[in-house]
Amino acid sequence: MQNKMVVSDIEREFIDLYKExxxxxxxxxxxxxxxxxKSGIRDFERLGIPGKKDENYKNTPLQPIFRNGYxxxxxxxxxxxxxxNVFQCDIPTLDTHMVLLVNGFFDKKNGDFxxxxxxxxxxxxxxxxxxxxxxxxxxxxxxxxxxxxxxVALNSAFAQDGIFLxxxxxxxxxxxxxxxxxxxxxxxxxxxxxNLIIVEKNAEAGVIICDHAMTPYKFLTNSVTEIYTAExxxxxxxxxQNEHNNGVQFSHIFVNQEANSNMTSNIMTxxxxxxxxNVNVLLNGEGAENNSYGLYLVDRKQHVDNxxxxxxxxxxxxxxxxxxxxxxxxxxxxFNGRILVRKDSQKTHAFQANNNILxxxxxxxxxxxxxxxxxxxxxxxxxxxxxxxxxEALFYMRSRGIPEKEARLIMMFAFxxxxxxxxxxxxxxxxxxxxxxxxxxxxxxxxxxxxxxxx
Amino acid sequence: MNSMxxxxxxxxxxxDKEILKGITLEVKEGEVHAIMGPNGSGKSTLASLVAGKxxxxxxxxxxxxxxxxxxxxxxxxxxxxxxFLGFQYPTEIPGVTMVNFLKTALNEHRKxxxxxxxxxxxxxxxxxxxxxxxxIDSKLTNRSVNAGFSGGEKKKNEIFQMAMLEPKLAxxxxxxxxxxxxxxxxxxxxxxxxxxxxxxxxxxxHYQRLLDYIIPDYVHVLFDxxxxxxxxxxxALKLExxxxxxxxxxxxxx
Ligand SMILES: Nc1ncnc2c1ncn2[C@@H]1O[C@H](COP(=O)(O)OP(=O)(O)OP(=O)(O)O)[C@@H](O)[C@H]1O
Ligand SMILES: [Mg+2]
Numbered sequence: 001m002q003n004k005m006v007v008s009d010i011e012r013e014f015i016d017l018y019k020e021x022x023x024x025x026x027x028x029x030x031x032x033x034x035x036x037x038k039s040g041i042r043d044f045e046r047l048g049i050p051g052k053k054d055e056n057y058k059n060t061p062l063q064p065i066f067r068n069g070y071x072x073x074x075x076x077x078x079x080x081x082x083x084x085n086v087f088q089c090d091i092p093t094l095d096t097h098m099v100l101l102v103n104g105f106f107d108k109k110n111g112d113f114x115x116x117x118x119x120x121x122x123x124x125x126x127x128x129x130x131x132x133x134x135x136x137x138x139x140x141x142x143x144x145x146x147x148x149x150x151x152v153a154l155n156s157a158f159a160q161d162g163i164f165l166x167x168x169x170x171x172x173x174x175x176x177x178x179x180x181x182x183x184x185x186x187x188x189x190x191x192x193x194x195n196l197i198i199v200e201k202n203a204e205a206g207v208i209i210c211d212h213a214m215t216p217y218k219f220l221t222n223s224v225t226e227i228y229t230a231e232x233x234x235x236x237x238x239x240x241q242n243e244h245n246n247g248v249q250f251s252h253i254f255v256n257q258e259a260n261s262n263m264t265s266n267i268m269t270x271x272x273x274x275x276x277x278n279v280n281v282l283l284n285g286e287g288a289e290n291n292s293y294g295l296y297l298v299d300r301k302q303h304v305d306n307x308x309x310x311x312x313x314x315x316x317x318x319x320x321x322x323x324x325x326x327x328x329x330x331x332x333x334x335f336n337g338r339i340l341v342r343k344d345s346q347k348t349h350a351f352q353a354n355n356n357i358l359x360x361x362x363x364x365x366x367x368x369x370x371x372x373x374x375x376x377x378x379x380x381x382x383x384x385x386x387x388x389x390x391x392e393a394l395f396y397m398r399s400r401g402i403p404e405k406e407a408r409l410i411m412m413f414a415f416x417x418x419x420x421x422x423x424x425x426x427x428x429x430x431x432x433x434x435x436x437x438x439x440x441x442x443x444x445x446x447x448x449x450x451x452x453x454x455x
Numbered sequence: 456m457n458s459m460x461x462x463x464x465x466x467x468x469x470x471d472k473e474i475l476k477g478i479t480l481e482v483k484e485g486e487v488h489a490i491m492g493p494n495g496s497g498k499s500t501l502a503s504l505v506a507g508k509x510x511x512x513x514x515x516x517x518x519x520x521x522x523x524x525x526x527x528x529x530x531x532x533x534x535x536x537x538x539f540l541g542f543q544y545p546t547e548i549p550g551v552t553m554v555n556f557l558k559t560a561l562n563e564h565r566k567x568x569x570x571x572x573x574x575x576x577x578x579x580x581x582x583x584x585x586x587x588x589x590x591i592d593s594k595l596t597n598r599s600v601n602a603g604f605s606g607g608e609k610k611k612n613e614i615f616q617m618a619m620l621e622p623k624l625a626x627x628x629x630x631x632x633x634x635x636x637x638x639x640x641x642x643x644x645x646x647x648x649x650x651x652x653x654x655x656x657x658x659x660x661h662y663q664r665l666l667d668y669i670i671p672d673y674v675h676v677l678f679d680x681x682x683x684x685x686x687x688x689x690x691a692l693k694l695e696x697x698x699x700x701x702x703x704x705x706x707x708x709x
Contacts, residue, residue, distance in 0.1 A: 396546040396600075399506050400560040400616060401534035401567070410559065414550025414599075 010066045011048045015041065018157055021074055028160045030130040036142030040156025047150035056149070059334035059366050060276050060305040065248055070190035070220050074158065076105040079184055081214075096178040096208065099123055103183055104191035104221070105161045114164075119171040121205065122164070126194055129164035136166065140198055144226045144254040144282070152252050155224040159194035162223070165207065167233075169200040176206045176238070176425050183221060183247070184214035195225040199233040199261075206236030208428060213243040220248045227253065229261035231285060237265040238423055240432065241272055245300060248274040259285025259314075266422055268432065269296040269304050270439045276305045283310065283317040290319045295419040297439050299328035308352075309338040312345040315375075321352040324419050326412050326440075327363035337382065338370040345375045352382040357389060357415060412440050457484050458519075459624055459655045460505070465516035467504060474500045474511055476680035482624070482655050489658045489666055489691060492677035493699050498659045499543050501677070502628045506540035507533045520624070534560075535567040537623030541613035541630045543659075548600040553612075556600050557582070557619055564620060585618040589645045606633035614645045621649065626657045631665040643668030663695040678702055 007015070018025075018041050026034045049066055050057040079102050097117060100107040106125030114124035114132060122129070130137050147153040163179050183191060199205055213219050229235050241249060249272055257263055269275050281290050296304040310319045321337050335354040356365045369382040389411050397407035416436050423429040460482040467475040474497045482488055490498055500511050505518060507530035518525040520538065528536060548556070561581075562572040573581065586593060591611050601609050610630050617625055627646070631639055646656060646669050658669060666674075666688060674690040675682045678699070683706050684690065694702075 390546075390548075392546045393548045393551075395508055395530060396542070396548065397551075397556065397560075398530035399508075399534055399540055399542075400556070400620065401531050401563040402556075402559050403531050403563065404529070406559065406563075410551055410555070411548070414548070417550055 007045070007048065008063075010063070011044070014072075014154060014157075015045060017072055017074070024075075025158065025160055028127050030134050030137060032134055032137035032141050033130045033159065036156050037159070039142075039147065040153045040158075043147035043153035044150055044157055047147070047153055049150055049154075056307065056336070057276075059332075060274065060303065062151075065220065065274060068188065068218055068220070070188045070218065072158075073103050073185070073189040073191045074160070076103070076161070079103070081184070096176050097123065098178040098180060099163060101161075101163060101179065101181045101193055103185060103189065104193035104223075106163070117173065117177075119173050120168045121171060121173050121177075122166040123177060124164055126162040126164045126196060127160060129166075129196075133166070136198060137196070140226065140228050141196055142226075144228065144256045145224050145252065146254070146280070149252065149278070151222055151250055152224055155192045155194060155222050155252070158192045159224070162193035162195040163197075164195070165197045165205070167199045167203040167205040167235075169230075170202045171200075172204040173206075174204075176208050176236070176428060179207055179209045181209060181211045181221075182214050183212070183219040183243070185217060185219075186215060188218035190220040190222065192222045194223065197225065197227045197235070199227075199229045199235045201230040202232045203230070204234040206425070207238070209237070209239045211239070211241045211243055211249065213247040216244065216246065218246045218248070219243070220250075222250045224252045225254070227255045227263070229255070229257045229263050231258045231260055233258070233261045235261070235263045236424060237263065238428065238432075239265070239267045240435065241267070241269045241275060242435070243272045245271075245273045245302060247272050250276045250278075252278045253280065255279070255281040255290070257281065257283050257285065257288040257290060260287040261285065262289045264291040264422065264424075265293065266419065267294045267306075268419070268436070269294070269298070270435060272298075272302060272304065274303045274305075277307065279306070279308045281308075281310045281319070283312050283314055283319065286314050286316045288314070288317045290317075291422070292319070292321045292323075293419050293422050294323040295416055295436075296323075296325040296327075296333060297416070297436065298325070298331035298333060301330050303332045305334040305336075307336045307338075310340070310350065312339070312341040312348045312350060315344060315346045315348065317345070318349045319351070321354075322419065323353075324355045324415060325365065326357045326359065326415065327365060328359040330360070330362040332364045334366040334368075335384070336368050336370065339372070339380065339382070341373040341375050341378050341380065343374040346377040348375060348378040348380070350378070350380045354384040355415070356384075356386045357412065358386060359389070409440050413437060416440070458482075459484050459486075459521060460657075461517075461519040462501075462505075463517045463519075465501070465504070465518060466514045467500060467511035468514055469500070469511045473514070474680055475504075477516065478677075478680070478682055480675065480682060482657065484653045484655055485651075486673065487650075487656045487658065487669060487671045489660060489671040489674045489688075490677055491660060491674060491691065491694055496677045497680045498677050499628055502540055502543075502626045502657075502659060505533075505626060506530060506538060531563070534620070535564055537654075539617050539620055539622030539625045541610075541617060541625065541627040543628040543632075545601045545604075545609040545613055547602045547604075549602045551600050553596040553598060553600055554582070557596070557616065560616075561619060581619070585615060588618055588648065589615045590641050591615045607635060607638050610634055611638060611642065614642050618645060618649060623654045624657070625649075625654070626659070628659045629661065630658075631660050631662060639665065640668060663691040666691045676702055678706055
């Protein structure tokens with residue numbers, strides 16, 4: 001990576017802010033986190049915010065976003081709200097354990113900083129856990145999130161809290177754990193939380209993450225999540241991004257999978273102004289399997305950019321990527337699917353597909369597969385489609401009495417279902433079906449969950 | 456008998472090529488009409504215009520259905536008014552199950568008639584009844600609409616949908632093509648069972664065989680965008696025997 005010579009005002013502001021608050025940050029978290037923090041600021045100083053020339057951010061220019069001048073939310077303030085009144089994302093028929101992040105900080109309203117669930121699972125605040133379990137942090141924290149991307153380095157520098165989840169060896173937890181991620185403030189703010197998820201050998205667990213913006217201000221979230229799945233572990237990651245048109249999300253997920261582990265991610269973007277999802281998966285042990293699914297339903301001027309990178313570092317691994325999107329109005333999107341099969345990673349199976357429906361002439365999608373294959377005994381495939389709704393199928397339905405609008409919805413829903421159908425928990429599947437159905441009908445307002453109903 | 460469908464001097468073009476060159480056809484309640492004619496003569500184009508497909512541009516003439524100008528109705532309204540097209544090439548709709556599709560369609564029809572949606576139980580009962588009637592494989596209704604159906608299964612599925620929706624005017628576009636003998640009888644049987652005094656059927660076919668089972672009141676020959684000959688069922692026999700050469704000669708004045 002090249003040294004960056006010029007530091008912009010925006011970058012300077014971050015660096016200064018870091019220097020001023022460094023001791024506060026360091027008091028919040030333990031040594032292993034603070035070590036990563038140091039390299040974070042160094043790397044950020046060197047890399048800065050990815051610029052126009054950065055190939056990876058070509059489709060999502062960052063500078064104009066940062067120029068908005070968000071206040072950096074670096075000190076937790078108690079936000080008064082009544083959980084039950086304000087927030088209705090809970091999945092009624094679903095028995096989950098729920099934890100809450102408010103503006104990037106663990107919120108005690110819904111439980112202790114650290115809580116032990118049946119079967120020894122530990123869930124709670126990252127800051128608290130860093131003091132309580134330094135050896136786990138020593139081993140895992142900052143080990144998977146690479147600072148190649150200046151935004152990730154920035155998060156490492158500023159990270160103070162987030163969610164910590166530990167699933168001990170052999171423990172099987174069938175109830176999903178729900179992580180609700182709220183941003184709510186009466187001004188434009190930027191938050192940067194950090195999550196660490198460790199699923200030990202032969203363990204099995206799943207999380208549902210719901211992202212919501214609760215007040216109609218401009219929000220910028222730059223979050224990093226590290227996920228480690230040990231041998232034979234099984235982990236299910238479902239994410240529902242449902243912010244509003246003023247919300248910007250940069251979400252960096254780093255997954256390290258050991259031998260025979262199985263991880264599925266399912267990222268559904270229902271609402272958001274600008275959303276960038278980076279999913280980086282390292283298949284680091286033979287027999288590991290990764291499924292990366294994604295769905296994006298965007299309209300108006302929304303922008304969604306998904307960047308998926310699967311590194312087949314060991315032989316005999318399987319990866320499936322399937323991302324699908326429906327883009328309406330002047331919405332724009334990008335999909336970058338990168339697959340790296342290293343020289344000795346024989347018997348790799350790697351599949352990738354990205355399918356898009358553009359509902360208008362103004363909607364746009366950039367889709368780009370990148371395959372780098374250095375082994376010879378591999379099965380790889382990739383394909384991308386961009387199209388409209390099938391006119392013949394629409395006519396067929398209409399000729400049976402189904403109104404055009406309904407027929408279009410049925411088709412979009414069928415298109416989306418290929419992704420939603422991968423959600424394994426039935427109650428959650430029903431809830432997501434319902435959300436997507438409402439979203440497609442235009443009945444899901446981004447502020448559905450907001451008491452202010454301001455839009 | 457009341458008039459059901461009245462087509463007058465209908466002209467239509469696809470990409471500036473005139474496909475229908477002045478079609479006049481009168482169908483009354485209780486009648487069965489057969490339309491025959493060589494490939495490319497415009498049979499499917501005519502059928503799709505009645506169903507409301509915007510494939511061909513209408514350049515002249517009119518279609519009146521139960522006294523209404525059909526061009527004022529969109530495809531779904533035509534369906535709810537009782538028009539049914541059995542497609543020559545039924546469309547595959549991956550991801551949309553037959554059950555969901557039929558339930559939505561049926562309930563739209565019911566809504567139009569001011570009826571409540573069918574309960575899940577009643578819907579399944581009806582589904583079973585009609586499935587038995589057209590002897591369609593039970594598993595097909597759990598699959599996506601026509602997706603991966605064999606040619607014959609797709610055709611049977613059209614009749615099944617017709618049985619579910621009980622149209623007033625059914626236009627069956629080569630529903631007999633690709634059917635085995637048994638399936639042909641089942642389809643014919645289905646059509647006959649659904650026949651009432653106040654509905655009508657237009658059968659587009661190349662083979663007189665189907666007309667052994669469904670006896671038409673009229674047989675029309677569509678040739679190069681025009682109905683050049685109409686007659687009784689004996690006309691179908693004559694076509695089977697002699698082909699279209701004699702028609703071509705007559706049209707060309709030889
Ligand atoms: N989408 C289209 N674009 C251009 N020409 C078309 C299109 N659809 C139909 N045609 C033309 O219109 C004419 C009539 O076609 P149509 O399908 O109505 O014939 P048909 O009588 O049903 O034939 P067949 O017996 O083969 O089913 C043909 O010459 C055909 O090529
Ligand atoms: Mg035809």
